[in-house]
Amino acid sequence: MSKLLRIGVLASGGGTNLQAIIDRCQDGHLAAEIAVVITNNPGAGALDRAAKANIPTLCINHRDFSHREDFDNAVVSALQKAEVDLVVLAGFMRIITQTFIDAFPDRVINIHPALLPAFPGLHVQQQALDYGARFSGCTVHFVDGGVDTGPIIIQAVVPILPDDSADSLSARILEQEHCIYPQAIQLIAEDRVRVAGRQVVITPACPAEATALVNPATSLQ
Ligand code: GRF
Numbered sequence: 001m002s003k004l005l006r007i008g009v010l011a012s013g014g015g016t017n018l019q020a021i022i023d024r025c026q027d028g029h030l031a032a033e034i035a036v037v038i039t040n041n042p043g044a045g046a047l048d049r050a051a052k053a054n055i056p057t058l059c060i061n062h063r064d065f066s067h068r069e070d071f072d073n074a075v076v077s078a079l080q081k082a083e084v085d086l087v088v089l090a091g092f093m094r095i096i097t098q099t100f101i102d103a104f105p106d107r108v109i110n111i112h113p114a115l116l117p118a119f120p121g122l123h124v125q126q127q128a129l130d131y132g133a134r135f136s137g138c139t140v141h142f143v144d145g146g147v148d149t150g151p152i153i154i155q156a157v158v159p160i161l162p163d164d165s166a167d168s169l170s171a172r173i174l175e176q177e178h179c180i181y182p183q184a185i186q187l188i189a190e191d192r193v194r195v196a197g198r199q200v201v202i203t204p205a206c207p208a209e210a211t212a213l214v215n216p217a218t219s220l221q
Helices: 016-026 045-052 068-081 098-103 124-131 166-189
Strands: 005-010 032-039 057-059 086-089 108-112 135-142 152-159 193-196 199-202
Touching: 005 016, 005 068, 005 166, 016 032, 016 045, 016 166, 032 045, 032 068, 032 166, 045 057, 068 098, 086 166, 108 166, 124 135, 124 166, 135 166, 152 166, 152 199, 166 193
Parallel strands: 005 032, 005 086, 032 057, 086 108
Antiparallel strands: 108 135, 135 152, 193 199
């Protein structure tokens, strides 16, 4: 068996994406092992999920640091000590600094609950609703110096329905997040992913969905 990709997961909240990754590692669909789960939030549900799966956890509380850089250095040291190949941000509610990115070049990925480049930042499900968009979705991307601006690895499109609330839309998007995040990590584990400027090249290429999505549905196609 070839070597498993060692990943470090950073999470601040409930950790459903972490759970999806744990589940895929356990059922053999993901050739990775989670070396460590790090949180900045002592109350993060992600900690319980990791502990249940016997994954080492670490809480590095950002409130204990007066400078962002010092917090990032502590997190980077912990990730290096755990010898991770890939850093996976899964609902990590801190913006990471360039020092962090430089320590893991093209080795930090994030999931965002919108179809980037539309709606970067926070509360993006509500933003998509308020804007009147017909589709939203989720995006797995490499992390660069900006907020949700790095090269895109994979996206899933989710329709916005007339009666949607931010909660119902978030739930529909989250379901897709749990599919595409493990998928992106598996592609990296297979060493098929390269960053070329703004583009992410996957070799051999994955088949793409060839059918257009229309919302509201049309009978004119
Ligand atoms: C997800 O919606 C993710 O896209 C965003 O934060 C949320 C984390 O959810 N970055 P969970 O903690 O994985 O349940």
